[in-house]
Amino acid sequence: MALSQTSVVDTALELLRESGLAGMSMRTLATRIGVQPSALYWHVPSKQALLTAVAERVLAAMRPVEADDSAAAELRAIGEALRAAVTGVPDGAEIVALGLAAGAVNPVADAVEATCARYDKVDRAPGLTTALTGYVIGLGLEEQTHHNLRTADPEMAAVDFGPRFGAGLEALLAGV
């Protein structure tokens, strides 16, 4: 079986799950595949492009959110689904931020629009999409960076970001 763009991304994701971004160099990736590092550049233009493709996979793993009995409940579920996808892979926040910056489609946009349409608030969709996405990526980045610092220095105190995420999400949905 010949090497392909898809299989390179597969292996990259595999390596990412095992050891995060730090363990996912073009060289370790090549070694895992059993090829010279330079061979990768036949299938992928750059590491950045590779990471963008990985980001698209991570975003595609976001589970769809079904209708609920309030707009807030649906938006909360969307935020939680994005968080699950992003924190489901080491350094997911950083990678997804790169992907979105590179122009990857944000599944949150469609989900939020569907919800807003159901509750007659279509005009609020863009702002809510930006708020929700930015919040999940931002807190996810802090959390995963904290995790990386902690594995480098076990003296560091652990922090549970779960409750903080929940409280921040409630605040975002409640407004002021």
Added chain:
Amino acid sequence: MALSQTSVVDTALELLRESGLAGMSMRTLATRIGVQPSALYWHVPSKQALLTAVAERVLAAMRPVEADDSAAAELRAIGEALRAAVTGVPDGAEIVALGLAAGAVNPVADAVEATCARYDKVDRAPGLTTALTGYVIGLGLEEQTHHNLRTADPEMAAVDFGPRFGAGLEALLAGV
């Protein structure tokens, strides 16, 4: 004048403003100071620690927010002030995320608490701090990553994040 921890951070910040994180290696930093790279390690334990110190400077540059005639107006000003500080330096979002993850004090927390106290909503302060900080860092990261991609590839379309930030902030403050 002998080298010091403070002067190393000064020069690091200077280099950061000129060329971002990509241009701020321990080697370029040493060259700028006129010393061998290894000399830096007498004044700073690691690059990570150096970046954390830089993050503290960036956060300290956040201008204080004065009392206004509504809680929403004050919180909006706090979000805008954090954004100004973070996007005021290249790759500021990434650096500040590292700093916060490392335990840097978040000036937003005090500001939000003061506002909430003024409007009898002290219990809402933690959630609002998390939401506001996460949102500003998350969108800032996307924006600055987009900027970096664009300087690497001038074919890429420009995106104005200003209005998007405003809309997201309004959505966050308005709730649903």
Added chain:
DNA sequence: ACCTGAACACCGTTCAAGT
């Protein structure tokens, strides 16, 4: 078309040795 081999121009960090 697809891959190897070898190189280019970098990294962060350590550590003996100098002053």
Added chain:
DNA sequence: ACCTGAACACCGTTCAAGT
């Protein structure tokens, strides 16, 4: 106490050459 010199163990990427 503070810095140099030299090395260690890495990076991403390019490109001629092979098949």
